[in-house]
Amino acid sequence: MRPTLTTLLLATTLMATGGSATAGDLAAAIEQDYKAHLADLFDYFHRNPELSMMEHNTAARLASELRDAGYEVTEGVGDTGLVAIMKNGPGPLVMMRADMDGLPVQEKSGLANASKAQQEDWDGNLVYVMHACGHDTHITGLVGTARRMAASRDEWSGTLMLIGQPAEERVGGAKIMMQDDIWDRFGKPDYAMAFHVNSNVPTGKLVAVVDSPYSGADTVDIIIHGIGAHGAYPHRGVDPVVLGSQIVLALQTVVSRTLPPRAAGVITVGSFHAGTKHNIISDRAHLQLTVRNDNFETRQILLGGIKRVAQNMGRVAGLPEDKLPEVIVSDEGVPPTINDMELTRRLRSVWSAALGEDIFHEEKRLGMGAEDFPFFTVDPYIPSTYFGVGGTPQADFDREKAGGAPVPSHHSPLFKVDAESSIRLGVEATVLGLKELLQE
Ligand SMILES: [Zn+2]
Ligand SMILES: [Zn+2]
Structure with a gap:
């Protein structure tokens, strides 16, 4: 120059x-x-x-x-x-x-x-x-x-x-x-x-x-209280593996169907633990999720959606009101x-x-x-x-x-x-x- x-x-x-x-x-x-x-x-x-x-x-x-x-x-x-x-x-x-x-x-x-x-x-x-x-x-x-x-x-x-x-x-x-x-x-x-x-x-x-x-990130745990039973007598229990699977799949629609299309969000179920043995229907399943957002409104939609899905799938499975899945949002979340x-x-x-x-x-x-x-x-x-x-x-x-x-x-x-x-x-x-x- x-x-x-x-x-x-x-x-x-x-x-x-x-x-x-x-x-x-x-x-x-x-x-x-x-x-x-x-x-x-x-x-x-x-x-x-x-x-x-x-x-x-x-x-x-x-x-x-x-x-x-x-x-x-x-x-x-x-x-x-x-x-x-x-x-x-x-x-x-x-x-x-x-x-x-x-x-x-x-x-x-x-x-x-x-x-x-x-x-x-x-x-x-x-x-x-x-x-x-x-x-x-x-x-x-x-x-x-x-x-x-x-x-x-x-x-x-x-x-x-x-x-x-x-x-x-x-x-x-x-x-x-x-x-x-x-x-x-x-x-x-x-x-x-x-x-x-x-x-x-x-x-x-x-x-x-x-x-x-x-992004902002939240850590969420879902505790599913099933009713344990013999694997050959599923009608005697409520199977938390089946219920947990339904919750995992239903969560996929929280992002795709309730977030505005141009808003960004992620719900990932990173871990799913349940059961001890082939022929036992467990009485508990534990899901661990990471949830991402770019603003406060998205965060509310995602966390609210997770709670709604988890609890209502528990109702669908016939669990009593006091045994519905628990949704625990950690206070370790970070803002975007x-x-x-x-x-x-x-x-x-x-x-x-x-x-x-x-x-x-x-x-x-x-x-x-x-x-x-x-x-x-x-x-x-x-x-x-x-x-x-x-x-x-x-x-x-x-x-x-x-x-x-x-x-x-x-x-x-x-x-x-x-x-x-x-x-x-x-x-x-x-x-x-x-x-x-x-x-x-
Ligand atoms: Zn790093
Ligand atoms: Zn780094």
Whole structure:
């Protein structure tokens, strides 16, 4: 691009005020820091994953990295979580969150730094642990962001809050931190951000929807009280296996027949347990469901539909009113993650101006994965943007298309992302966003 008079004047003004570096300078500084520091840090995190709510060494390393970068760090927030603060003059309070936990998966990625770590799980079993969702790129990125922001304090004003969150994979860590009164203790953010590396998106691309990037999720149990009998005398009982099967099938019409066609919802019966032996009609069946929604109205329709179907199928089977199937909705549900429209449009224009118009990977969301990030942002409402960062080189997608090895999904033992590209772009987008928001 040929410099115009305006850009020349602007550059001179910025230089005169000691102001903003260019996008190219930022990318170069991040690249340098990656090679000098972040690559080794990622290697450490990747080799040493820890299970949800057991992220003790991860949190300790993250805390020491953030302290070294000049932040005031409080550990043990929500058990293994941490909050790092940098105050830098008047202006808004902006929060950036990274989740820290690994998964009980044995790594088979073939990477040189593949995890061999083992840990005792929540039930006391020794299991292999792997960063099979890429949270190691998030925490390494958080350190990269912290270092960049600290190194360019003259370019922003306000307070930066960095959060290391436990237990995203158990969808509880954000809630536990909120129960620890973080906003009362550290201040309530004016804006919040987070990113997830995405193995389904090519490296070098961002995903930032002016919409809902993640769904709400509820966990539901249905307990069916049958009437036990001999398998050869079914007329003497009420068979909970037959009743449970009818409930599973009838649930399929809750989404297809009661949700408006353009509203998204999922009811999946993930487990069905009943019975002990061939010739015994059991007196109990237990169904376990996951239920997904993109808004409150859909959630009410789905949960109400499940209750209506389960109880009325019990009546159809002839169960007395006090023995109808019980529908138990867990209080562990998460709301949908909804990107604030105005904030997300603002960040999208910052990113496309700095990184190019084609920086975005625009793809319709097909599944209904969930996140616990909205526990930070729903009540009280904080405008937030949750964005995605591409993790898989385009060549791998091309190879898959040509009939080669498929690109491994998140949570797979084969999961691997291009850490350097993901972390560098994640840091760059985060720093650009933070500097946009952190102004007097
Ligand atoms: Zn995950
Ligand atoms: Zn994840």
